[in-house]
Amino acid sequence: MQRRNFIKATAVSLALATAGLITQPAIAADTIKVGILHSLSGTMAISETALKETALMTIAEINAKGGVMGKQLEAVVVDPASNWPLFAEKARQLLTQDKVAVVFGCWTSVSRKSVNPVFKELNGLLFYPVQYEGEELEKNVFYTGAAPNQQAIPAVEYLMSKDGGLAKRWVLLGTDYVYPRTTNKILRAFLKSKGVAEADIMEEYTPFGHSDYQTIIAKIKKFAGEGKKTAVVSTINGDSNVPFYKELGNAGLKATDVPVVAFSVGEEELRGVDTKPLVGHLAAWNYFQSVKNPANDAFIKMYKDWAKKQKLPKADTVVTNDPMEATYVGIHMWAQAVEKAKSTDVNKVIAAVGGQKFKAPSGFEIQMDPKNHHLHKPVLIGEVKADGQFNVVWKTKGPVKAAPWSPFIAGNDKKKGEPEGK
Amino acid sequence: MKAGRAVFQTLAMIPRFFLLLMLLLGFAAHAAPDPAVVRQLAAEESDDKIAAIHKLALTAEPEALAVLQQLADGTLKDAKGEDITINNRVRRELEGALAVLKLIDPDATVRFKAVKEIASNVDAAMAPMLARARDRETDANIRALLVEAHALATLKDADPQIRIAAAKSLATSADPNTKAVLKAQSEPANEAETEVRRAAFQSYLAVEDRLTLAETIGRIFSGLSLGSILLLAALGLAITYGVMGVINMAHGELLMIGAYATYAMQGLFRSQFPAHEDWYLLAAVPVAFFAAAVVGILLERTVIRWLYGRALETLLATWGLSLMLIQAARVIFGAQNVEVANPSWMSGGLEILPSIVLPLNRIVIVGFALFVLALVWVLMNRTRLGMFVRAVTQNRAMAGCVGVPTGRIDTVAFALGAGIAGLGGVALSQIANVGPDMGQGYIVDSFMVVVLGGVGQLAGAVWAALGLGIVTKFIESWAGAVIAKIVVLVFIIMFIQKRPQGLFALKGRFVES
Numbered sequence: 001m002q003r004r005n006f007i008k009a010t011a012v013s014l015a016l017a018t019a020g021l022i023t024q025p026a027i028a029a030d031t032i033k034v035g036i037l038h039s040l041s042g043t044m045a046i047s048e049t050a051l052k053e054t055a056l057m058t059i060a061e062i063n064a065k066g067g068v069m070g071k072q073l074e075a076v077v078v079d080p081a082s083n084w085p086l087f088a089e090k091a092r093q094l095l096t097q098d099k100v101a102v103v104f105g106c107w108t109s110v111s112r113k114s115v116n117p118v119f120k121e122l123n124g125l126l127f128y129p130v131q132y133e134g135e136e137l138e139k140n141v142f143y144t145g146a147a148p149n150q151q152a153i154p155a156v157e158y159l160m161s162k163d164g165g166l167a168k169r170w171v172l173l174g175t176d177y178v179y180p181r182t183t184n185k186i187l188r189a190f191l192k193s194k195g196v197a198e199a200d201i202m203e204e205y206t207p208f209g210h211s212d213y214q215t216i217i218a219k220i221k222k223f224a225g226e227g228k229k230t231a232v233v234s235t236i237n238g239d240s241n242v243p244f245y246k247e248l249g250n251a252g253l254k255a256t257d258v259p260v261v262a263f264s265v266g267e268e269e270l271r272g273v274d275t276k277p278l279v280g281h282l283a284a285w286n287y288f289q290s291v292k293n294p295a296n297d298a299f300i301k302m303y304k305d306w307a308k309k310q311k312l313p314k315a316d317t318v319v320t321n322d323p324m325e326a327t328y329v330g331i332h333m334w335a336q337a338v339e340k341a342k343s344t345d346v347n348k349v350i351a352a353v354g355g356q357k358f359k360a361p362s363g364f365e366i367q368m369d370p371k372n373h374h375l376h377k378p379v380l381i382g383e384v385k386a387d388g389q390f391n392v393v394w395k396t397k398g399p400v401k402a403a404p405w406s407p408f409i410a411g412n413d414k415k416k417g418e419p420e421g422k
Numbered sequence: 423m424k425a426g427r428a429v430f431q432t433l434a435m436i437p438r439f440f441l442l443l444m445l446l447l448g449f450a451a452h453a454a455p456d457p458a459v460v461r462q463l464a465a466e467e468s469d470d471k472i473a474a475i476h477k478l479a480l481t482a483e484p485e486a487l488a489v490l491q492q493l494a495d496g497t498l499k500d501a502k503g504e505d506i507t508i509n510n511r512v513r514r515e516l517e518g519a520l521a522v523l524k525l526i527d528p529d530a531t532v533r534f535k536a537v538k539e540i541a542s543n544v545d546a547a548m549a550p551m552l553a554r555a556r557d558r559e560t561d562a563n564i565r566a567l568l569v570e571a572h573a574l575a576t577l578k579d580a581d582p583q584i585r586i587a588a589a590k591s592l593a594t595s596a597d598p599n600t601k602a603v604l605k606a607q608s609e610p611a612n613e614a615e616t617e618v619r620r621a622a623f624q625s626y627l628a629v630e631d632r633l634t635l636a637e638t639i640g641r642i643f644s645g646l647s648l649g650s651i652l653l654l655a656a657l658g659l660a661i662t663y664g665v666m667g668v669i670n671m672a673h674g675e676l677l678m679i680g681a682y683a684t685y686a687m688q689g690l691f692r693s694q695f696p697a698h699e700d701w702y703l704l705a706a707v708p709v710a711f712f713a714a715a716v717v718g719i720l721l722e723r724t725v726i727r728w729l730y731g732r733a734l735e736t737l738l739a740t741w742g743l744s745l746m747l748i749q750a751a752r753v754i755f756g757a758q759n760v761e762v763a764n765p766s767w768m769s770g771g772l773e774i775l776p777s778i779v780l781p782l783n784r785i786v787i788v789g790f791a792l793f794v795l796a797l798v799w800v801l802m803n804r805t806r807l808g809m810f811v812r813a814v815t816q817n818r819a820m821a822g823c824v825g826v827p828t829g830r831i832d833t834v835a836f837a838l839g840a841g842i843a844g845l846g847g848v849a850l851s852q853i854a855n856v857g858p859d860m861g862q863g864y865i866v867d868s869f870m871v872v873v874l875g876g877v878g879q880l881a882g883a884v885w886a887a888l889g890l891g892i893v894t895k896f897i898e899s900w901a902g903a904v905i906a907k908i909v910v911l912v913f914i915i916m917f918i919q920k921r922p923q924g925l926f927a928l929k930g931r932f933v934e935s
Contacts, residue, residue, distance in 0.1 A: 041757040042859060049758050079757075163468050163511050176904050206903040209863055211854040212651075214644035214784070215898040221777060222637065225598025227606065239759055239855045246764070246853070250771045250781035256514040257542070274763060277770075280510045313756050383509060386496065393509040 031074040032067075032344055034059065034331075035094035037105025037115070042082025043209045043238040047323070048107045050268050051129060052077060054324040055104050057306040058331040068335045069342065076100055082208075082238075084114045091115040095124045101344035102127065102334050104327060108237060109133060109179035116141065125346045127334060129326035131263060131285070133182035134404040135412075139419040140346070142353055143374045144330035145323060146286050147402035148186050152233075154379045155261050155284035156187060158394050159231045160194065165259060167231035169200040171220050174235035176205040183235055183263070189408035200228065210240045213247040221251070224258045232260040241265050245273045248281075255280025255383070266321035267389060271314075275388045285322035286377040287362040288390040296361035299328065319388070320361075329360050329375070333368055366399050371418040374402030455486045463493055464500035471508065472515045479519035487523050490516060518543055530561045537564055541571040542599060549575035570595055577607055577622075582615045589618060593625035596636060597776040601629045633777055640778040641895055647784040649891025650791035651849065653884060655864045656871035657798060658714075658843030660883040664872050665815050666835055668726055669733055671740040673868055674861025675747035676840045679717055680710035680847020681856045682751060685760050700765040703848070710844040717747075718840020722833050730832070744861070751858040759857035768852065787849045794845050798880060801838065811835045815878065870914055876924030885925055 036055045038048035059073045067073060076098045080087040087106065094100045095118065102125045106112045109132050119126050119140040126138075131146035158164040170191055174180025184203055191201060202223050204216055224230035236244055241264070248260065254277075261282040267289050270278075289300060300320050307315040337352035338344055354370040367376050376399035382390030405412040455478055462474035475493075478486040492498040494516050498506045508516065521539035524532050544552070552575055556568035573588040589607060592600055606612050608623035655677060662670045684706040691702035721743055729736045764783050771779035802808035810831045813821040822828045854860065871890060875882025890910065897906040918924075 041752065041857075045758050045857070046855075163509055165510055165514075204902055207907060210903055211863075212644075212648055214647065214781075215641075215895055215903070218637070218640050218644065218778075219899065222598070225602060225633075225777065227599075227602030239857070242759070242855055243853060246783075247781065250769065250783065251779045252771055252773070255510050256517065259510055271761070274769065280513055282510075313758065391507040391509075393507070 031072045032069075032338075033074050033076055033098055033100040035091075035098060035100035035103035035105065036075055036077045037080060037087065037090055037094065037103050038107065039082040039111075040077075040079040043240070044082040044107055044111075046239045046242075046269060047237075047264070050318075050321070050324055051104075051107070051327050053306065053310065053312060054303065054320075054327045055331060056310075057303060058328050060306070061302065062331070062335055068338050073335075080111070084108075084110050087111040088114045088118050091118045091124070091126075092122070095119075095122045101125070101338075101346075102349070104129065104331060104334075106130070107323070108177065109182075110177045112141070113178060123346050125334075125349060127327075127330035129330055130323045133179045133186070134402075134406050135182055135409065137373060137404055137415075137419045139350065141373065142330065142333075142368070143402070143404070144326040144333070146377055146379070147374055147404045148183060148406050149403040150286060150377050150379055150400050151263055151284050152183050152187060153190055154396065154400075155263070155282070155381055156190065156233065158284075158381050159259065159261060159282075163394070165231065166229055167259070168196070168228035169223065169226065169230040170196065170202070171223060171230065171232040172201065172203045172235075173216065173220075173232055174205055175210075175237045175240060176207055177237075179237070180205065180235035184233075186406045186408045187233060193408070206236070206240065208238060208240070211243040213240075213244045216244075217247050217251045217253065220258065221253065230258050232258060234260055234262040235264060236262070237264045241269050242273055245270070245278055245281075249274065249277030252277075255282070261381075266323070267319035268321045268324075270384065270388045271317065271319060273388075275384055276386050278384045279386050281384045282381055282393075283384070283390060284379065284381050286379060287322045287325040287360070288380055288382045288392055289320045290382070290385075290389045290392065291361070291363055291380070293361070293363040295359050296363065299325070299361035325361050326375075329358050329366065332358050364399050369401060372402060372404060373419060374404060375399075376401050455481065455483060455489055460489055461501065463489075463498065464506045468509060468512050471512050475512070475516055475519055479523060482523060487520070490520055490523075494520060514543075525555055530564065533559075533561070534564050534567070537567045537571065541567055541574070541597075544571050544574045546575055546578040549579070570597070570600070574600065574603060577603065582618055585613075585615070585618045586621045589621040589625050593628040595625075595629050596632045597629075598633060601626060601633060604629060632775070636775045636777045639774070640780075641899055642892065643778075643780055643784075645892030645895035646788055646888065647891070648895055649888035650788045651853070652867055652871050652891055653887035654787070654791050654794060654846035654849045655843075656846075656868040656883055656887055657794060657880075658839040658841070658846060659868045660872050660875070660880055661798070661839035661842065662836055663869070664875075664877050664879065664883065665811060666832065666839070667733075667877075668730075668836065669737045669740065670726075670839075671737055671865065672721065672744035672747060672861075673740075673843055674863070674865035675744045675751075676714045676718060676843035676861070677847040677850060677864055678747070678751060678856075678858065678861040679714045680844030681762070681851040681860060682755060682760075682847075683710035683713040683844065684848045684851040685755070685762050685856055688762055700767060703765050703768070703852075706848050707845065710848045711841040712844075714844025714847065715837040715841035718837045718843075719833060721840070722836040726836065727829070727832065744865075748858045748861070755858070757858060759855045759860075762851040762856050764852055783852050787852065790845075790849055794842060795884065798842060802880065807831075807834060870911075873918065874914055874924055876926035879924070879926045882924055882926035 036052050038052045039045050040049055040052060056075055059075050062068060063072050076094060078090040078094060080090045091103060094103055104127045106115060106128050107130050112128055115126065116138055120138065124140055126141045127144055128141055129144045131151045134147045159167040172184040172187060174184060188201060204219065206216065220232060259280065259282055261284060263284060265283050266285060303320050304318060307318040312318060333353060333356045336356050337349050341348040341352040353368055356368045357365050360366045362378055364378050369376060378399050379396045380392050381394040382392050385391050405415040407413065459474050459477045462470055465471050475490065478490055489498065493506060493508065496505055500506050517539055521536040524536035527533050527536065549572060552568055552572040556565060556572055559565040559568055569591065573591045576584050576588040579585050589604065592604060604622050604626035608619050608626055610619065613619050613622065658676060659670065659673045662668050662673065687706040687709055688702045691699050725739050725743060726736060729739060768783040768786050771781045772785065773779050802811065810826050813826055814828050814831050818828055871883055871886045874890065875886035894906050894910050897909050
């Protein structure tokens with residue numbers, strides 16, 4: 001049975017590959033190639049696979065409406081396999097061999113840092129769809145996810161408020177790499193500015209792919225037992241979240257006692273977890289699937305239909321999440337900019353992306369900042385519901401301008417609000 | 423926590439106070455819940471919602487209770503037919519109000535939960551009520567909790583003697599919250615009377631001792647749990663590498679096959695026997711064993727048997743095999759992790775003390791590791807097959823001379839090792855992620871255990887796994903997971919330098935070496 005499947009699958013993929021080879025040159029003349037650089041295997045596949053699907057769906061949507069400048073888009077999908085140096089190799093391959101006009105990709109900041117020099121050297125164009133730590137402004141990158149002031153800071157402010165539980169002690173828990181370390185550095189400075197003492201902050205890191213959270217949970221319990229209201233800020237990334245939340249549920253740490261707010265956990269990551277013990281734990285994003293507006297209804301329906309058509313695993317239960325929305329918005333903004341620039345030339349497109357507007361599924365017409373390569377985004381805080389969706393408990397009145405250079409890191413006040421060499 | 427919410431809490435406690443009074447005195451007004459108040463539950467502001475909850479709770483009507491329960495379950499609809507949503511703050515108040523209403527429930531388990539909920543958030547105003555509830559309570563466990571809750575409530579009493587009595591009676595507590603309260607009470611800023619401070623401080627020390635003990639127990643348990651997982655991952659390797667001397671880099675993939683077999687059984691049970699879904703795991707045990715054993719036989723017959731005695735070639739060949747197995751899993755099951763759910767009898771935890779909850783899935787895995795270990799021990803020491811394996815290991819030529827079919831024994835022993843790895847995969851599927859490359863994360867740990875334990879020794883693997891588990895957990899608890907991993911690796915390197923034969927040296931000798 002397994003072997004037969006294997007043979008069948010191999011045969012199918014060989015056939016597809018051959019078909020691809022034959023048809024490619026025929027249509028290459030009047031298409032625009034776009035690269036998709038997301039891990040389809042390894043620890044980040046849990047999060048990034050859905051972004052590849054969203055990108056392909058959006059490209060199909062644009063193609064169905066006549067493409068960009070009358071040309072069809074052609075996606076080139078590569079798998080960097082959660083391997084950071086491989087991201088750089090694959091990015092180089094996309095830019096030099098496939099000659100793509102733009103790349104949509106990356107999730108972890110370490111992967112983005114790994115491809116940045118490649119995009120700079122070859123003057124490529126990257127749309128990065130995930131919330132991140134800021135402290136960066138590259139001419140060749142557009143950031144469609146949140147900067148710290150569009151996610152981390154409002155989330156912590158919420159937990160300090162009366163409705164958030166008036167938290168006084170903080171556990172900063174993350175995976176050990178650049179995004180959690182930098183975010184926690186910013187949060188630490190922010191908490192100190194709010195009068196939180198050093199002794200009331202605990203910082204903990206685990207390696208990528210860590211799966212044994214017993215000690216961490218025990219430590220959190222002990223820390224929370226010292227008397228003041230405690231909240232946990234989690235920047236755990238990738239599939240470690242599944243064992244983390246499983247352990248949290250099994251250990252009986254309830255959201256009413258110690259709320260956990262996560263910055264990298266959305267609907268997609270919670271699909272593999274029993275969410276009943278997790279009701280009330282929080283996530284801060286700029287979009288939730290549960291947001292109600294026509295643009296979002298259409299977006300969700302489009303993705304569900306796509307999942308069915310593509311026969312994705314468990315297609316009947318697919319969900320949408322924030323980075324998927326950011327991918328969707330990013331691709332549309334790029335397409336609009338190409339139409340405006342009447343060219344796919346990277347420098348012309350970069351000049352045209354700033355100021356683009358798009359009616360996003362988050363319910364707002366969001367705008368790419370004319371200068372700083374970041375989107376103006378609304379901030380939403382949601383609590384996990386028993387069905388794995390989020391119940392929005394707090395949101396900003398409108399989109400917030402991104403501050404990639406956080407004022408809580410020394411020396412940032414002198415940095416310019418737009419990329420060098422533009 | 424107390425300081426910031428004091429004003430609000432006092433306000434919130436008043437309705438609970440009267441409610442409890444009415445409940446315990448046994449009279450309650452009879453009226454359907456006021457529709458205006460029910461509508462207020464859908465208010466925008468949390469304060470309005472909370473006020474409505476208290477109004478409803480105050481009526482102590484079964485209908486009002488039902489409405490509140492619906493709100494807690496998230497099934498209550500507003501005028502437009504949409505679910506009324508609540509945030510953590512409202513949920514906390516709601517659970518408190520419901521707990522008070524449930525304090526007179528005839529079901530002891532409901533009362534137990536209710537008292538626990540109340541105990542986490544007591545106020546001085548509740549003291550007389552808690553005393554009455556305590557006196558009526560027949561269940562000893564619930565009574566003990568009520569005694570503690572009552573003591574917490576009277577810790578702020580105006581009479582110093584009552585405060586002293588309360589502080590003294592709290593010495594038997596094992597709750598971290600109580601410790602924090604006692605600590606605050608023993609500080610001059612919060613307590614004027616020296617006597618009370620002294621009593622509170624003594625109780626604080628007693629509670630702290632108990633909590634430290636609980637913490638140590640918890641740490642040892644998590645060490646045991648990690649050790650049992652390492653053991654399950656490494657036991658198969660202890661046979662294939664330790665006993666047979668095959669450096670099997672595809673060992674991790676045999677674990678993966680066991681985990682995917684569990685996933686497949688889960689799918690089968692979900693579609694075929696949904697009523698018995700919880701028992702898929704038991705069915706997965708033999709299936710995973712045989713699936714991994716069959717793959718083991720294939721590997722041995724086709725590749726490894728031609729390479730016996732050539733360690734480097736075996737290493738490269740099995741590494742290649744591991745890549746092929748990973749890719750096969752990707753093709754068949756997809757590159758993404760698959761979801762393997764804990765059966766309901768393995769979800770949740772066993773509360774030993776208020777500060778330690780031992781997760782059931784980990785307890786089951788420790789038991790399962792013991793079972794597998796016993797199985798391997800019996801097979802190796804009490805069966806003819808085990809005797810042959812040991813004979814071939816000790817002296818292949820002589821074993822062959824006396825009629826042991828050495829070639830076939832190699833295959834069977836390798837299949838056994840692979841099957842045991844499959845069993846390890848079943849256990850891993852319950853706590854870690856199941857994906858095509860999950861095995862890669864365990865191969866290094868498995869070799870570490872076998873090498874540290876001493877090649878050729880099953881007992882060595884057991885001690886090494888438990889030792890590594892507990893040491894890792896103790897280092898983790900003060901230095902963090904990242905440092906712990908580094909320290910353990912450095913320790914093993916130094917240990918192997920000093921003692922290359924591992925913890926337990928094999929007595930006798932390998933003829934071929």
